[in-house]
Amino acid sequence: MKRILRTSETHPLTWWLNEKxxxxxxxxxxxxxxxxxxxxxxxxxxxxxxxxxxQESGLKGRGGAGFPTGIKWSLMPKKxxxxxxxxxxxxxxxxPGTYKDKxxxxxxxxxxxxxxxxxxxxxxxxxxYIFLRCEYVxxxxxxxxxxxxxxxYGYIGSNVLKxxxxxxxxxxxGAGRYICGEETALINSLEGKRANPKYKPPFPAYxxxxxxPTCINxxxxxxxxxxxxxxxxxxxxxxxxxxxSGTKMMGxxxxxxxxxxxxxxxxxxxxxxxxDYAGGMNNGLNLKAWQPGGASTELLTFKHIDxxxxxxxxxxxxxRLGTALAMAIDDTVNIVSLVRNIEEFFSRESCGWCTPCxxxxxxxxxxxxxxxxxxxxxxxxxxxxxxxxxxxxxxxxCAHAPGAVSPLKSAIKYFRSEFESGIKKTSIxxxxxx
Amino acid sequence: xxxxxxEIDILKSKSNxxxxxxxxxxxxKIVQKSRGWVSKQAIREISKVLKIPESNLEEVATxxxxxxxxxxxxxxIRYCDSVVCYMYGCEDIKSCLENALNISIGGTTKDxxxxxxxxxxxxxxxxxxxxMINDNTYSRLSLKQVVELLELYK
Ligand code: SF4
Ligand code: FES
Numbered sequence: 001m002k003r004i005l006r007t008s009e010t011h012p013l014t015w016w017l018n019e020k021x022x023x024x025x026x027x028x029x030x031x032x033x034x035x036x037x038x039x040x041x042x043x044x045x046x047x048x049x050x051x052x053x054x055q056e057s058g059l060k061g062r063g064g065a066g067f068p069t070g071i072k073w074s075l076m077p078k079k080x081x082x083x084x085x086x087x088x089x090x091x092x093x094x095x096p097g098t099y100k101d102k103x104x105x106x107x108x109x110x111x112x113x114x115x116x117x118x119x120x121x122x123x124x125x126x127x128x129y130i131f132l133r134c135e136y137v138x139x140x141x142x143x144x145x146x147x148x149x150x151x152x153y154g155y156i157g158s159n160v161l162k163x164x165x166x167x168x169x170x171x172x173x174g175a176g177r178y179i180c181g182e183e184t185a186l187i188n189s190l191e192g193k194r195a196n197p198k199y200k201p202p203f204p205a206y207x208x209x210x211x212x213p214t215c216i217n218x219x220x221x222x223x224x225x226x227x228x229x230x231x232x233x234x235x236x237x238x239x240x241x242x243x244x245s246g247t248k249m250m251g252x253x254x255x256x257x258x259x260x261x262x263x264x265x266x267x268x269x270x271x272x273x274x275x276d277y278a279g280g281m282n283n284g285l286n287l288k289a290w291q292p293g294g295a296s297t298e299l300l301t302f303k304h305i306d307x308x309x310x311x312x313x314x315x316x317x318x319x320r321l322g323t324a325l326a327m328a329i330d331d332t333v334n335i336v337s338l339v340r341n342i343e344e345f346f347s348r349e350s351c352g353w354c355t356p357c358x359x360x361x362x363x364x365x366x367x368x369x370x371x372x373x374x375x376x377x378x379x380x381x382x383x384x385x386x387x388x389x390x391x392x393x394x395x396x397x398c399a400h401a402p403g404a405v406s407p408l409k410s411a412i413k414y415f416r417s418e419f420e421s422g423i424k425k426t427s428i429x430x431x432x433x434x
Numbered sequence: 435x436x437x438x439x440x441e442i443d444i445l446k447s448k449s450n451x452x453x454x455x456x457x458x459x460x461x462x463k464i465v466q467k468s469r470g471w472v473s474k475q476a477i478r479e480i481s482k483v484l485k486i487p488e489s490n491l492e493e494v495a496t497x498x499x500x501x502x503x504x505x506x507x508x509x510x511i512r513y514c515d516s517v518v519c520y521m522y523g524c525e526d527i528k529s530c531l532e533n534a535l536n537i538s539i540g541g542t543t544k545d546x547x548x549x550x551x552x553x554x555x556x557x558x559x560x561x562x563x564x565x566m567i568n569d570n571t572y573s574r575l576s577l578k579q580v581v582e583l584l585e586l587y588k
Contacts, residue, residue, distance in 0.1 A: 096516035096555040178501035192458035259560040
């Protein structure tokens with residue numbers, strides 16, 4: 001296994017941590033140059049400069065979709081008549097197989113707070129909310145304390161560092177439901193409503209929380225901002241081994257020797273992560289398939305293991321980079337059962353707003369359950385494939401349903417015979433003999 | 435009647451948001467924290483404090499999975515049933531807990547000591563399988579350890 005030496009040049013997100021990975025509180029954070037980026041932005045930069053640096057850096061959203069952050073920011077209305085605006089930090093991490101935002105919040109909370117403050121400055125925001133899932137109790141405790149510390153040091157509050165500007169950060173903890181992670185659903189939930197997604201347009205950049213311009217960014221995305229401001233875009237781009245800039249929290253879970261999470265440059269191959277960092281598969285097990293970044297990403301097989309981890313190559317291979325927290329599926333796992341588990345999750349977490357998703361997902365689950373016990377009907381494969389299509393992109397109100405059928409569709413593509421072997425033998429009726 | 439503390443906490447949370455409706459989830463959680471669950475009566479009381487219709491609160495309370503609408507046990511066990519924990523045998527953990535407590539998923543023991551609920555990925559996949567009891571997360575559990583853990587909660 002690789003020994004990891006973290007430096008500020010190579011590991012901008014995690015170099016703050018010591019061997020034991022203790023929480024970096026404000027004293028230590030400041031001692032190592034924390035909040036210098038915010039002071040630099042506050043004293044020497046105009047909002048447009050910050051936006052153009054972030055745009056130039058090539059930073060892409062780390063929540064899963066990979067939309068360029070600078071472009072997202074530039075969509076916020078320029079006119080100052082839109083005086084009230086909000087920044088929402090999406091910390092509703094619930095994608096199965098993902099454990100990176102939790103790590104960043106629990107270990108280096110001030111990096112996130114500094115990122116929020118710089119982003120607030122760029123977007124003319126004075127109030128931001130961190131939307132945290134309620135089960136992250138440890139992260140909640142740590143963030144609360146960190147916000148308190150930052151307020152005491154004068155980074156949060158009124159007339160921050162005598163700039164005449166006010167910054168407030170509120171911690172909002174949710175009450176369950178995966179769909180809150182969808183950005184328009186998140187807004188509804190923050191407003192104390194059911195977390196049903198909203199129709200776009202209007203986009204949140206114009207009509208967001210409480211009807212005001214709103215920008216929503218993921219925890220890891222915001223945590224990247226301070227170092228970009230401090231060290232510049234050229235350095236940031238050079239961190240990566242691929243066209244995507246910077247580093248990414250990546251990991252491997254499943255039956256591997258050393259499951260975990262590491263800050264790695266884009267473009268590192270999945271094999272390097274699996275073998276050098278995660279220590280390879282457990283003894284006696286072989287890799288059968290893997291998901292590159294969360295339960296809603298398409299399965300890939302061992303043939304794809306040498307692919308570099310970046311947005312475009314994984315997409316070209318028929319999957320998505322997603323959250324880049326990969327999961328290994330070993331050869332003892334029955335794919336039908338595994339996909340059944342994933343579809344049960346999506347079915348339970350559907351918000352119920354539109355019919356294909358609300359009714360299609362439980363249907364998929366029931367078919368998979370019967371295939372699992374070899375009681376499938378001969379039409380089942382056709383129905384599954386039809387449902388994959390009917391729940392596909394553009395057919396439902398939000399991306400929940402397309403995300404839900406992605407693993408199923410890819411599993412059928414690579415492991416069709418496992419599904420077919422679940423069809424009850426006697427149900428194949430020979431019409432000509434009747 | 436809401437207690438004085440509940441009322442103060444609810445009004446305090448209201449000031450974090452732009453309107454009263456936005457603090458409804460927090461208000462429900464405040465009441466649930468002190469009483470374990472949210473009754474119809476509690477909804478009526480919150481609606482008076484926040485000055486929003488009861489139906490608005492009902493709508494929210496029936497949507498979110500972590501707001502409980504019937505009495506629950508003193509200790510809430512949430513076992514992760516998402517995909518990584520699935521590969522690490524969470525279905526065995528589930529049956530083990532069901533047997534040990536003599537209840538099924540969603541159920542509460544007769545003595546109100548435990549309620550058993552599934553939960554989606556707890557962000558602890560590198561330490562699967564994982565369960566949470568109240569605010570405590572437990573990692574890499576064997577079935578034996580799961581049963582032993584129960585003893586810690588009265
Ligand atoms: S696709 Fe599913 S989650 Fe999205 S709006 Fe429709 S029912 Fe809700
Ligand atoms: S799948 Fe169980 S903690 Fe992530």
